[in-house]
Amino acid sequence: MLTNGSTTYGSIAISLHWLMAILIFSMFALGLWMVDLNYYHPWYHDAAELHKSMGILLFLLLLFRFTWRFRNPIPKPLGKAWENSLASLVHRSHYLLLFAIAITGYFIPTANGVGIDLFNLITIPATLSFSKTEVDLIGELHQAIAWSIVILALLHAGAAMKHHFIDKDATLIRMLGCQCSQKSKQQGD
Amino acid sequence: MKIKTILAAGLLSFGLSLPAQAVENYNFDIKGQHAFIQFKIKHLGYSWLIGNFNTFDGSFTYDAENPAFNSVNTTIDLASIDSNHSERDKHLRSGDFFDVANYPTATFKSTKFQSSGDGKGIMTGELTLHGVTQTITLDVQEIGGGKDPWGGFRRGFEGSTTLHLSDYKMVKGNMLGAPAENVEIFLSIEGIRQ
Numbered sequence: 061m062l063t064n065g066s067t068t069y070g071s072i073a074i075s076l077h078w079l080m081a082i083l084i085f086s087m088f089a090l091g092l093w094m095v096d097l098n099y100y101h102p103w104y105h106d107a108a109e110l111h112k113s114m115g116i117l118l119f120l121l122l123l124f125r126f127t128w129r130f131r132n133p134i135p136k137p138l139g140k141a142w143e144n145s146l147a148s149l150v151h152r153s154h155y156l157l158l159f160a161i162a163i164t165g166y167f168i169p170t171a172n173g174v175g176i177d178l179f180n181l182i183t184i185p186a187t188l189s190f191s192k193t194e195v196d197l198i199g200e201l202h203q204a205i206a207w208s209i210v211i212l213a214l215l216h217a218g219a220a221m222k223h224h225f226i227d228k229d230a231t232l233i234r235m236l237g238c239q240c241s242q243k244s245k246q247q248g249d
Numbered sequence: 250m251k252i253k254t255i256l257a258a259g260l261l262s263f264g265l266s267l268p269a270q271a272v273e274n275y276n277f278d279i280k281g282q283h284a285f286i287q288f289k290i291k292h293l294g295y296s297w298l299i300g301n302f303n304t305f306d307g308s309f310t311y312d313a314e315n316p317a318f319n320s321v322n323t324t325i326d327l328a329s330i331d332s333n334h335s336e337r338d339k340h341l342r343s344g345d346f347f348d349v350a351n352y353p354t355a356t357f358k359s360t361k362f363q364s365s366g367d368g369k370g371i372m373t374g375e376l377t378l379h380g381v382t383q384t385i386t387l388d389v390q391e392i393g394g395g396k397d398p399w400g401g402f403r404r405g406f407e408g409s410t411t412l413h414l415s416d417y418k419m420v421k422g423n424m425l426g427a428p429a430e431n432v433e434i435f436l437s438i439e440g441i442r443q
Binding site: 098100171192193196199 | 336338
């Protein structure tokens with residue numbers, strides 16, 4: 061099934077989830093790595109260009125995923141009430157932070173009117189311009205948001221593990237695309 | 250009251266005992282911006298990268314009779330660095346280079362002036378940048394001076410010096426490599442007599 065059911069995630073949602081998870085962690089690593097590269101490193105410029113292009117792609121994926129989320133049922137969460145509201149808070153924060161990181165990331169290189177070259181194919185134009193102090197602040201925000209996203213993702217992964225190994229429910233395996241129902245517990249991976 | 254009067258009289262007579270030609274005080278023409286602080290540094294050793302500090306202020310004194318009394322003071326807002334590339338400027342403002350959050354300004358205070366005649370001379374002073382104070386010398390040359398068309402009196406100089414990037418202990422100062430060790434500074438300063 062491409063679409064979500066009342067208790068299952070569809071293949072689109074699952075693919076988006078894992079693809080974005082991989083991209084987000086790669087972007088985090090790339091971001092940390094690129095700002096510490098030596099000027100004479102062969103990747104000094106390309107790393108930043110890749111980060112910008114990937115950022116645009118991730119933003120497009122995010123828009124699609126966000127739309128998809130509202131056009132699909134959200135599978136019923138399997139935890140206790142407090143767990144479900146906490147999970148929902150983490151999910152919503154993740155969406156919010158992902159939008160925020162994309163927007164701040166876009167404004168850093170474009171603050172002075174220079175667009176972003178998307179894989180050297182097309183140029184995403186600059187829009188708003190910002191003062192130096194504002195750009196520096198946006199840069200700090202971008203970094204803080206990146207850390208928040210990764211820390212939340214680790215919490216989220218920890219919770220998935222807890223559901224899988226302690227509660228022994230289908231929370232993790234249904235996100236791994238297992239077609240089986242909730243009864244077939246603990247046969248993912 | 251009395252003490253003040255004596256002090257005032259003392260200061261006055263001291264002032265009068267100075268050479269007849271009074272020291273002229275000038276403020277940088279910041280309002281009209283006839284003052285520039287420019288740097289150039291080699292990129293990879295293949296070309297010059299040129300930039301400006303757009304925001305600074307300062308003053309100088311000029312004494313035609315006693316050039317040794319000539320002095321200059323300036324404060325530069327380092328966040329105003331402008332190399333015509335916003336991402337590079339952002340990087341230069343960051344903790345990797347100028348660290349403007351912790352060291353927002355650089356100052357230069359002259360300590361000595363040696364005239365070599367012909368409107369030229371060497372200005373020695375203390376440059377404080379990135380928390381490091383270095384004694385540097387500026388080659389100074391007077392460009393001209395006189396009445397301006399709007400009722401004021403102006404005098405202008407150019408100055409140049411070479412700074413060494415490694416002196417200022419910037420976190421990533423050495424990342425730019427040996428070609429970028431020397432930074433050429435060029436100043437063009439017009440002052441309005443006060």
